[in-house]
Amino acid sequence: MGALGRVLLWLQLCALTRAAYKLWVPNTSFDTASNWNQNRTPCAGDAVQFPADKMVSVLVRDSHAISDMLLPLDGELVLASGATFSAAGGDSDPSCNPGAPLLFRNPDRFSWLDPHLWSSGTQAPGLFSVDAERVPCSYDDVLFPRDGSFRVALGPGPNPVHVRSVSAVGQTFSRDEDLTAFLASREGRLRFHGSGALRVGSQACTDASGCVCGNAEMLPWICASLLQPLGGRCPQAACQDPLLPQGQCCNLCGAIVSLTHDPTFDLEQYRARLLDLFLKQPQYQGLQVAVSKVLRDAHTEIQVVLVETGHATGAAGQLGHALLQDAVAQGSVLGIVSATLRQSGKPTTADSALNQSSSSAGLAGGVAALVLLALLGTVLLLLHRSGRLRWRRHEDAEPASAGLPLGFRNPIFDVIVFKQQPSVELPDSAQKVDILDIDTKFGCFVNPLFAGEAEAEA
Incomplete structure (x- = not known):
């Protein structure tokens, strides 16, 4: 059975046991264009250079003819079956325009806490996860490519990262002592680095109503990693009075439905109900929905986040009201005790932005006039008393x-x-x-x- 077949089998087993998992996306492959500073793989006649002071494991799948190669002080090139290196000599590929050395990008740039770098194969179309839950939760199984090369920065959060298990380099680690020994080995140090700590052995989520992710304390570092390409700032929400769901880094336009429930509530069945009865309807086609259990004021509740991905049409608010009506009509069957709804305001347009600017300018002018009048009155009063x-x-x-x-x-x-x-x-x-x-x-x-x-x- 090939590597792809083993991965698919593993995912099927996870689906059968209702286990949650997160899949690591980036790699440090020689044949991945985004790993090079010119966003292309080396051509015939290229001189390639790796960062001298970085540890890295690089998988090579194809054959390459190069003129020069500068290797790191500590690292490895793993040649797949059929992969070779040869000297290009005077021959070069004119379509690649070789010139300056092709530089391998910093392999330490990939952080465990970056939500962009994880994928969940169980995510159905129309569903998404809030930012804190895109990173592996405490009950998740973590899967790294078995036959691929990768490098992950742990930290810099204040607490160790806890997950259920880690599968890497053909091994699955579910005990702390086994994982600690691997991380201390040269093979582990080539793939994991940083000041953070990684722990395994957490329990799987066996509660039908769902489990809290457990990444609340890590959220500031998760948001810092997520927003680094944007200069650390969230984009402006395209609506008035936007909402900030729990576990999300930036404000959203849409609606949030909060559900309290009894022990009979089933989170997966409720997600399926949203997909089958609501999101398939034409008026809700442009919506994305996130459903998860969150901790609020020492109590748990189900948070349903409704986001309009395109131009705001009010569909999120309509679906929010429909879910309230559904909770009233079917609450006893679904295990829902109560439901509340919060909505963002109207979309922000050019006209509304102009009106807001005019209003702000008018308000500033009025305040300035009042200040001048007050100063004038004070001067007159002092002159009169003297x-x-x-x-x-x-x-x-x-x-x-x-x-x-x-x-x-x-x-x-x-x-x-x-x-x-x-x-x-x-x-x-x-x-x-x-x-x-x-x-x-x-x-x-x-x-x-x-x-x-x-x-x-x-």
């Missing part, structure tokens, strides 16, 4: 002088500041106030900067 500025009620003011007002042009504000008029003695029955005569038809106001000068001239 005696440099006085006022009285408008109805008690003296008539304005005929002709042009006695004032001067303020070069700063281009308004007229009036001279302060003398105080008026009123009868004893009347309140004595000081006045500042302002002709309101000119739309002027007192400039506190020149109030002292105006008072002196009076």
Whole structure:
């Protein structure tokens, strides 16, 4: 039986026992174009170079004619059946345009905690996993290519990684002592490195209602690995009030249904129900659904995440309401005790973004105006208390002088500041106030900067 046949048999056995597994995707093969800095495999006449200070195991499946090869200080080339190396001499392949040496990329770039680098063969179309569950969970079996070369960085999370078993280089490790001995060997050090620790021997998930993944404490490091190509930042969600499901690194647009359940609830049957009764309907074809058990406030619940992969049409909210109705109608049969729904807001469009920018600009302008008014009022109050500025009620003011007002042009504000008029003695029955005569038809106001000068001239 070939390697592919053994892998398929192993996957079938996992499916029969309902065991969950994660498959490692990248490799360090000589014949994989993405492992080279020019995204192509070596051509005839190429000079190839490996990082001198990196340990690596490289599988070679094809035959290659090269002009030069610089090997690492510690590593190995594993030649598959029929693979050979020969000297190219003066012959070269002009279609490859050989020139500078072809560099093998850093083999230490692949991290265990990167969700991009794992695959689950049990994932049905229309279903996905939140980011924390894309990395192997504590109850998962981990499978590395039997006949392939790979290198995995462990860590830098604070706790050891726990899984049920690890299958690599033709062996399956389900006991810690066996795995520890392998990792300490040269064969293990060529394939696993880093400051983290790997442990095996966890129990398989035997609860029909599902099991909590166990990667909550690792989520910050999982998100850091996931978002590294994006500069560590999540992309902007294309909706208002987006949602952040538990175990997810970035906000999503859609809906989240939370289910509490009794011991009769079956997680796999509920997933199958979603696929058969809902996701196959035309109005829900553009949705992706993640269903898993999560820990919230010391209690477990079933989290159903509904995400619209294309342009938001409201289908996620519609399906969320349909699942609530289904929980009410069939809850006693499905083992559902209660259900709640959360939805994101409307899609973000260019018009809405423009309106939000306008609103933000208007709000900023209003705040600035209020601050200026407050400062002006404070200055006027201080000048009044110091005696440099006085006022009285408008109805008690003296008539304005005929002709042009006695004032001067303020070069700063281009308004007229009036001279302060003398105080008026009123009868004893009347309140004595000081006045500042302002002709309101000119739309002027007192400039506190020149109030002292105006008072002196009076």
